[in-house]
Amino acid sequence: MRGSAHMLYVFIGLAVILLVVDRSQGDPRSQIISLTCQRQLENNDTTFIPNFVESVEKIVTQIRTSHGGTAVTDGTYVLAECFGDLSTDDCYACNTKARANLPTCFPNKGAQIFLDGCFMRTQDYNFFQEYRGSNDTAICGNITSSRVFEDSVRETISDVVRVAPKKKHYFARDAILSDTANESVYVLADCWDTLNESSCTECLNSAFESMVKCFPWSEGRALHTGCFIRYSNTEFLNPKPTRGKNVGKTVALVISVCVIAILLLASVIICYAWKRRSKLKREQGSDDTNLLELVKSSSLNFKYSTIEKATRYFSEANKLGQGGFGSVYKGVLQDGREVAVKRLFFNHRHRAADFYNEVNIISSVDHPNLVKLVGFSCLGPDSILIYEYLPNKSLDQFIFDAVKGKELNWEKRFDIIVGTAEGLVYLHENSKTRIIHRDIKAANILLDSGLHAKIADFGLARSYEEDKNHISTGIAGTLGYMAPEYIVHGQLTEKVDVYSFGVLILEMVTGKPNRTIYTSDDTRNLLSIVWEHFKNGSVEELFDPNLMLHNDADDNIKKDIQSVVHIGFLCTQEIPSLRPTMSMALQMLSNNIKPLPYPTNPPFIYQNDLQFKDFSAAYASVSTVSHSSFDPR
Structure with missing residues (x-):
């Protein structure tokens, strides 16, 4: 009996090996090569992001049956393309990385991103037939190779450039293998499916010409508006899909040796799989039933129909605004x-358990300076979060308004600054679960009837983190408020909120948003402008006129404001470790820490020449990400 069992295990191992060899996973090659942001800003950024989200969701469906797709939503055009050697699953993985990172360019009118396995672009016009552009370029490696390798590269690229436009999806690949180390050549060429054969040919010929500068480097990539070429002396191409011939021969050989054992093995596997599937279905059904009962019994759960009635079926007249996560409506409950x-942009029914747990975490947070969660709904067609209603809406509608700004004198503004700091201290240190907000900005500071600060949207970025298919994974924050280490490297600590808080301070003092200012000679943002005045001792010139500080009696107030600006720059220092914690910042605001240390330079992000290396060290020699601009929404 033991001998038979042993033989069975041997054949099981053999069968598994056979299956695994044929079905090995490829590489999605999702390393970012280049990210380019168009300079012009979108006129209506509140709709541009939802339009982008809707478009990429349409493309996801197309990718399941092809290697790319296009979509148009209310004037927002999106194109996605995977290179021809990627499998459907690898294409989906690469596309997910692209759509998570492309929105870092918002609210600019257009952006494009090249990864080693795919490409994505979005614009506010139809660009689908474009194949040339001002951003066309080539990126070269930094290791030289032999003349033999260079000749082989020229020959191979010439072949794929000639063949690709005649293929169904404009994709071609080739390789020349050599016994000499580092002299093998691997080449890939691909045009976007929206081109025709003539346009593809012109694009690839132009890309070939731009790659000449990379010879004799061991690696090169041509990043053009309508096509992509890559060569390397290291194999990067995924294996060609097998047609099952080799596996058929191997299986036939095994069957010829031991037919009875294979049949026995098949019977055992089928029986086990059937029992396992039945068990999983029972367990899944039990879990779903338990979760459904748990959600329905929660005191925070609202029926979707109740929410519809409360908001007059999400009437435009009831709409209060729209943010990065969803639209907000005023509602009146039955009581x-x-x-x-x-009303969140994404429905969480497919992961209701995670969403329910997040809601419980958010609802457990209780502080005077945090907006209170009243309830939720996740079983209807939309995922809903219900908060207390604050009639004065958000801080940005005051400080950036020439009329309403007069309602906030310095005493009230300082109270809002301190209240915001106290709310953040609670989130970072005193709540049961540590919460990093990630999106501190004037629009997320709501004001109650007494104009006291209440932080909104805490926990939402965390809620979206679990779902890797969402745009929010790449951009949990608003450009202009986001710390540089978070934008560039994805490093997330409490110091990200500290940085955003510092930007908020400067906006409250000046009454101006941290938007980029373009001039003929320079590109600057509010941070850099206030810093120059701070260094020169002239920051008073930038005080918001709505503060109406004109009398000599206001000199003490001016000194207080200058100290707060000082704290703002301590919070926005480029090196995260130099920034204070929120509790330290609160102590500084309370005059419990004196004298204040002098701040180091804040990060000056000049839009025209910002470049930083890709996250993958393995591609550091060739992978460059370039942003044309970083501006707030």
Whole structure:
């Protein structure tokens, strides 16, 4: 009996090996090579992001049956293309990385991103037939190779450039193998499916010409508007899909040796799989039933129909605004309570358990300077979060308004700054679960009837983190408020919130948003402008006129404001470790830390020449990401 079992295990191992060899996973090659942001800003950025999200969701469906796709939503055009050697799963993985990182360019009108396995672009016009552009370039390696290798590269690229336009999806690959180390050549060429044969030919010929500068480097990539070429002396191409012939021969050989054992093996596997599937279905059904009962019994759960009635079926007249996560509507519950209903862009029914757990975490947070969660709904067609309603809406509608700004004198503004700091200290240090907000900005600071600060949207970025298919994975924050280490390297600590808080301070003092200012000679943002005045001792010139500090009696107030600006720059220092914690910043605001240390330079992000290396050290020699601009929404 033991001998038979042993033989069975041997054949099981053999069968598994056979299956695994044929079905090995490829490489999605999702390393970022280049990210380019168009300089012009979108006129209506509140709709541009939802339009982009809707378009990429359409493309996801197309990718399941092809290697790319296009979509148009209310004037937002999106194109995605995977290179021809990627499998459907690898294409999906690469596309997910692209659509998570492309939105870092928003609110600019257009952006494009090249990864080693795919490409994505979005614009506010139809660019689908374009194949030449001002951003066409080549990126070269930094290791030289032999003349033999250079000749082989020229020959191989010439062949794929000639063949690719005649293929169904404009894709071609080739390789020349050599016994000499580092002299093998691997080449890939691909045009976007939206081109025709003539345009593809012109694009690839132009890309070939731009790659000449890379010879005799061991690696090169041509990144053009309508096509992509890559060569290397290291094999990067995924294996060609097998047609099952080799596996058929191997299986036939095994069957000829031991037919009975294979049949026995098949019977055992089928029986086991059937039992396993039945068990999983029972367990899944049990889990779903338990979760459904748990959600329905929660005191925070609202029926979707109740929310519809409260908001008059999400009437435009009830709409209060729209942010990065969803649209907000005013609602009136049956008991007369006024609430703010956030209708999220993404439905969480496919991961209701995670969403329910997030809601429980958010609802457990209780602090005077945090907006209170009243309830939720996740079983209807939309995922809903319900908050207390604050009639004065958000801080940005005051400090950036020439009329309403007069309602906030310095005393009230300072109270809002301190209240925001106290709310962040609670999130970072005192709550049961540490929460990093990631999106501190004036629009997320709501004001109650007494104009006291209440932080909104905490926990939402965390809620989206679990779902790797969402745009929010790449951009949990607003450009202009995001710390440089978070933008460039994805490093997330509490110091990201500290940085955003510092930017918020400067906006409250000046009454101006941290938007980029373009001039003929320079490109600057609010941070750099205030810093120059701070160094020169003239920051008073930038105080918001709505503060109306004109009398000599206001000199003490001016000194207080200058100290707060000082704290703002301590919070926005480029090196995260130099920034204070929020509790330290609160102590500084309370005059409990004196004298204040002098801040180091804040990060000056000049849009025209910002470049930084890709996250993967393995591609550091060739992978460059370049942003044309970083601006707030």
